[in-house]
Amino acid sequence: MTGELLDSYPAQRHSLLRILQAVQQTEGHLSEEALAAVARHLKISAAEVYGVATFYNQFRFIPYGKHHVVACLGTACHAMGGQLILDAFERELDVKAGGITGDHEWSLDRVGCIGCCTKAPVVVINDVIHARMTPFKVEEVLAVLGFKKSKKEENAGAGASQ
Ligand code: FES
16 A cells, blocks of 8 residues: 555544545555554554444455455345355355455455346346356356366365265
8 A cells, every 4th residue: 555545644533434445445455454554644553443444344354356256145135045146156166255265366245235136136246247146057157257166176076976
């Protein structure tokens, strides 16, 4: 994070929220280093900065993967099996919602309604809406986008089916 960004805000506590928003807009998430730098700039504790950042659900603390998957669990999508779809993505990617794969290729999030309930259940991947998803479509959609399971996972899957 550039000092320029911080220097463009007064070093006063009331700037905290606007600074956090600016950092997230610039970097895509709030890293530990960024939170510490904000604390130093405002001369407040890192714990206070972290406390404010975690209070608002607009902030993200891990980076996005090259591919970002968002599973909708709003009312309509949830009623149409959205949780099963999220479970399938978690299983396939081997990452929990809110996480990112070790190679930083894939990140996964859950969200409330994204405004296209008539297409429920819905998943958004790299800003593209995938309508009427099913758990069975998950593997197919990921394969089209180039997702490959690691050899270890493939072998574990083969062993489980014997
Ligand atoms: S509940 Fe998922 S799009 Fe509305």
